[in-house]
Amino acid sequence: MYPFEEAPLDLILGIVLYWLLIGAAGLLRPASLRFVSRVLFPMGALGGLLLVIAALTAVRLDPASMVLPLGLPDLPFHLRLDALSAFFMVLVGAIAFGVSLFSVGYFRSGEGALPGLLCLQYHVFLSSMVMVMLADDAYLFMVAWETMALSSYFLVTTSHRIPEIRRAGFLYLLIAHIGAIALLLCFGVIHGEAGHYAFDALRANSLSPFWGSAAFLLALAGFGAKAGLLPLHVWLPEAHPAAPSPVSALMSAVMLKTAVYGFLRVGFDLLSAPLWWWGVTALVLGLLTALFGVMFAAVQSDMKRLLAYSSIESIGIIFAGVGLAMIFHTYHNPHLAALALAATLYHCLNHAFFKCLLFLGTGSVLHATNERNLGRLGGLMRTMPWVAGFSLVGALAIAGLPPLNGFVSEWLLLQAFLFSPGLPNPYLNMLVPLGSAALVLAAALSGYVMVKFYGVIFLGQPREDKLASAHDAGGWERCALAWFALGCIALGLFPMAVILMLDHVTSLLVNFSLSSVTSGRGWLLFAPIAAQRASYGPLFFLLGIVGTLAVTFLAVRAFYHGRLRRGNAWDCGFPAQTSRMQDTAEGFGQPITQIFEPFFRVRREMPDPFSRTPVYFKTNEDRIWYWLYLPVAHAHERIASWIGVLQHGRIHIYLLYSFATLLALLLFVR
């Protein structure tokens, strides 16, 4: 039943090595697209599948650790595999499998970097993410973390000849390093005795509330920068459209989750005594991020930017869940903490699957049409039925609709919110339920966003003539999309199976396993608190809808004459319709900017009614960019220009500076 029971850690290390070797093999024939895509990427996909099997085994086992005699002298790499890291490795493996399959058919020659180089960066990226999760000391963690940031930077700038892409890559690198510095400081604050940085030593160190809070805030900033938490989210909507679609899928689905992993590791495992307001901070920040992300997603007109903002929303929901779990954890309510934590981890898994599905779907659309702008797409359901079908599953899942997977995690999280009253803090008792309303608003607006996304791209009439010749995705790409779509459906229909896996994680972090209360209810009904309190049966649910549908269909067939005619669309009798009269992406954004105006920095340029050359435009920009980033950048430039006064480029002046410094030193140190 469970292979590799003996040594999953060895096997996982083997997979890391295997991926690195595949990457190196790409350098053998760097220019050969055939070799890289037909041989190396399928081999990489196999590695992903093996990783899933190994990690699924490891989730149930006791933690295993190992010391690798690599790295600096006296500073070996410590590795550890426990339920938390194993769960996230299941995610990495499952996503890597699908994305590698997709990449087989996706990359074309002549697109930016050489295929061999791309293969190297891709597989280094995959292995570095696994190493982040295996790391058991701060040193290896930071090395793997930086490898991950750098390899993904090179992947983002694959088409490095385009200036915008270079700019996006630079912004990404900058924020990744701000985050890395915060993490470095965080580990520095928690440091163990005598400067030991193995996680065991960090766990043993009990910090004062002040330093503990400092470490927590640094971790929130560091991991938040990687995950795209407000206000460090600005790189996401730039980097995702710039990267090739499989890379955006991988970054959004897996790399953001490594940040969640790190946050859980520090917040629940390394910092032993959490304070109540840590959870509140994460919860509030998460909810704000979720609302911000979904509102900006609603006004985008570039399909990959839209998905990037939607990722920000999901990350917000995930951090809100982590915050809620922390609140329950500090108030010693293990049951609800486990519930919130399970919901969060479940959402991580779900988000990985549906976001990958949609990002890869946009990749296929991009290849078929060369168009990312929603305003020039439309009606692709007729020319690309496979991609449209799979994307529909993804869109419904993101919108949080039953019986797909997005609904299960939102349902779980709402249950955790609903049963929160009973906390010993009366203010929290009142505020936490209001948080659930923000969560529901975000979820409902994500339904709006997905109707916009799917409706504008795949439904309606084609907005451009060239769309009629769009071709459907190839076989490999279809297989990958089918893998993710099936994942979305299976995760939605069999929540108990996932909960059984998550139990090992929750009992590791908060000492409670949900199946202890759900056992005996079987696989069909899902009741994580108590059966009479709340239950959800996705299979019954599906059966109910499909059953009614079938009965209705047969009844209509039996009693109805079945005549069907085709004609022109009616549209209230307006005869001269064109495809330009359909609602556009901007049209979908308009009510959102109108209602939630304070969130946006709107610029409108309305033409004069008598103008010969009318110009109309409207932009919705991010206020945070103007409030935070530009002032910081300007201040930086100003300080640099002050310092620049010293710089003249003439050697005698520099000699004079040296002389003056020496003199000053002699005066003071004498």
Add this chain to the structure above:
Amino acid sequence: MTLAHLISFLSQLTQTLLVVLIAPLMLGWVAQCRAWLQNRSGPGLLQPYRVLFKLLHKDALLAHNASPLFRSAPYIQFGCMVLAASVVPIIETNLLFAPAADVIALVGVFALARVFSSLAAMDVGTAFGSLGARREMLVASLSEPALLMVLFTPLLIVQSSSLNTIVDTLAHREFQLHPSLAFAAVAFVMVLLAENARIPIDNPSTHLELTMIHEAMILEYSGRHLALIEWAHAIKFTTYCAIGIALFVPWGIAQAGVWQVLPGAVFALLVKLGVAGAGLALLESVCAKLRIFRAPEFMGMAFMLAALGMLTRLLLGA
């Protein structure tokens, strides 16, 4: 299969069929009450059935570019609404299907149907279809948080999100009036009006292009598809009324296995639905339709009322 299973299956089937069959009557009743209030004689209670009968005998006319999604959406909507109708206890509380979906999942079923109808509206690619889809999703995304807040109060009182348990507890276990539920009930009525495309958010009898929401989405449908959509809409309306009854006036709904009170329960249900329909007709007659951008204020008010109810419960325990 034991006898008990068979009985609960039959009970489930009867309740679901009852809602499905009386749903058009409910719409007819509201329309009739409105007609009386406006000093008209009205089309009669059975008019919605006549409309369904007529539509089911007409040819279905599809646009040239209508996709399979467009053709399957009415069936999906109908299926969702029947599922929703089958988890709300209306006559007795022992519903076979109830554990499959609690109130949150019920909100999810409505959302599923709504997303499919919006997608189908965008499918043909007409100006009005996509406009309606956009407005419908907008109103829904504003009303869903309010609806959740409404559901919060009974959830807090009963400590359960299963409708069966809520009704059982409120109607049979503790005889106590909860003032917090009054706030929630007012907010619920506002959400009901918004979600069911009634005045003041939408006007079910308008075909004036610029004000349509729900009607704009179904402009391209005809024949059997339109019949299914209209019927699903009626079921949704009735189910919403049934949810309101279950949460706020559950007295009269029979407990599981108490057969002798069933006729009384059916009678009580009909009376409550009748009063609800007449009340809604009155409300619709005295209100004017709001501009679409006033809808956020309306939903915001519903949200605040519901939040007040919840705070009343939390702070005063009322």
